[in-house]
Amino acid sequence: MSKLVVANWKMNGSIDLVDEFAKTFTADNLILGLPTIFLSPFRNRNSILKLAAQDCSMFQGFGAHTGEISARMLRESGIEYVILGHSERRSISNLDSTENILQKLSNAMDAGLSSILCIDENFDQLIDEKTTDLLRNSLGKVILAFEPVSAIGTGIVPNLSDIRETVSKIKEKCDGINTLYGGSVNSINAREIMDIPEIDGVLVGGASLKIPELTAILQASSPAV
Ligand code: PGA
Secondary structure (H helix, E strand, O other): OOOOOEEEOOOOOOOHHHHHHHOOOOOOOOOOOOOOOHHHHHHHOOOEEEEEEOOOOOOOOOOOOOOOOOOHHHHOOOEEEEOOOOOOOHHHHHOHHHHHHHHHHHHHHOOOOEEEEEEEOOHHHOOOOOHHHHHHHOOEEEEEOOOOOHHHOOOOOOOOOHHHHHHHHHHHHHOOEEEEOOOOOOOOOOHHHOOOOOOEEEEEEEEHHOOHHHHHHHOOOOOOO
16 A cells, blocks of 8 residues: 655745646555645645645634634645644744644644644654543544654654654654654665555655656555556
């Protein structure tokens, strides 16, 4: 079975790129994480691919929260996933505190959105008893992404054995929940990362903006023949 590939465009891309990606990709193991403003244009051009927002509000439903977008609004717009707790968000805003990330996770679950919850080496801070209970009750609607901060956007991937060890610890703590690896994944290293048995897929930033790179990573996500 193919492993999961989550693409995270971050604050990149254009309507032209939306057009090109919408024409190119239909893989059912690909989730495309776009800037919020591009989600509906993409959905209008391609009804097949699964889409992710890169965040949602800690507030539920509707309300006087200028600039916020709720999990419910995303779901109503045909979006299936939301990426939560990315370290880049945590570093720019104290609104992404552990408590608020867990509130967002709970809002996403209530709205029927699946979450991709980013964690780093300090996962113990986020994954405490309360979180593991939440994950247990999530009925498969949460995927974890182990993203060592030192690997994000740097081209430096940790030793495969270190990745394997940490992901094994995470899965042990969280009842074997599906866990991705993220940080400097590209067409060259995707296969060896994907070959780690405990890893259920990858979260790809920079390389996911280039069609040939993402195509090669998708190829690496299928078992070698
Ligand atoms: P990168 O980003 O692939 O550009 O390192 C990964 C991420 O931030 O999710």
